[in-house]
Amino acid sequence: MEIARVDLRGVVAGDLGWEATRATVTASMVAYGCVIITHDALGLDLCQAMFTRVLPDLFALPVEDKQRVDYQGQRPGWEWESLGIREPMNADNVREFTNILWSEGNPEIWQDHLPISFCRLEMIVSISKNMLTLEEMMEMLVLEGLGVREKSARGHLDLLRHSIRMSRYGEPQDRETSINMQPHCDDTMATMIVQHEVEGLEVHVGDGRWVAVPPEPGTITFMAGEQFTVVTNGRVPACLHRVRTPSSRERFSVLFGPRQKGGVAVCPLDDLVDAEHPLLYNPLNHEKYFKWRYSEEGLKFKDPLKVYCGVYKDEATAMV
Ligand SMILES: O=C(O)CCC(=O)C(=O)O
Ligand SMILES: [Fe+2]
DSSP states (O other): OOEEEOOOOOOOOTHHHHHHHHHHHHHHHHHHHHEEESSSSSSSHHHIIIIIIIHHHHHHHHHHHHHHHHOOOOOOOOOEEEEEESSSTHHHHHHHHHHHTTTTTTTEEEEETTHHOOOOOOOHHHHHHHHHHHHHHHHHHHHHHHHOOOOHHHHHHHEEEEEEEEEESSSOSSSTTTTEEEOOSSSSSSEEEEEEEEEEEEEEOTOOOEEEEETTEEEEEEOHHHHHHHTTSSSOOOOOOOEEOOOOOEEEEEEEEEEOOTOOBBBGGGGGSSSSSOOBBBBBHHHHHHHHHHSSTGGGBSSSSHHHBBSSSSSGOOBB
């Protein structure tokens, strides 16, 4: 079986296509924690403008400016940097982010009779709103596919917060492997990745085999993070992925995804725990886990999630 590709255009809950899509999505999520979506929700023009204008402008700002917002980068040996915005569907949050980055002193540029600051804001908000709709649809498809009642699934969605991250990769430092982000699973609930023109995303499909997800226009990669493994009581594995860019071209990506709201433990959904499927994960306090997972101790383990909150530790305690 390959990672499923599903066309979500025109798919509506309860309609004819819904059940077939649900079966395909669920099977691929159970096997790889990953599905490739085709959708026009983001709009090709919007993506083009985002990747060729907004992102290059954003990352061209001086590091001192970028460090005034949620910025990661400047790691020795890593040609990678990333900027994040929480709840980017809310224009106020995006306005705050752009105002901090492009404070006075940056002359306003006009484009198609609109100030560029307005275009940037509109683009980020619009991409985020569309991503949120797709994200919730994907979670509903998988959860329903696993047998979760609609009400429980909606209750789960209400416990999420969202953020968008925009990343830039320079030339891979390791010319031999061309890897510019090492294999990992995200510690989120889910991540949706939009690529543009430059290759990079690869997904592990078992036995050391990696599959490249090509940066095709109109496609978005949906992947489960560790929190989703807990919520689904182990049915959906967190997707193991990495970034590898043999062309060495500069690469941008846009990532959108939910995590559990702060202070609310992540728990397996009741509908997914029964005699046939005993409880596999204890409630996960994300803040504490996050600190431990990236500590010297947490980094020793192959499956830190299981070590931290798994009911059965068995092979989880294997070291990296
Ligand atoms: O840039 C990408 O395609 C993936 C990035 C990623 O996996 C991450 O930031 O966690
Ligand atoms: Fe990732």
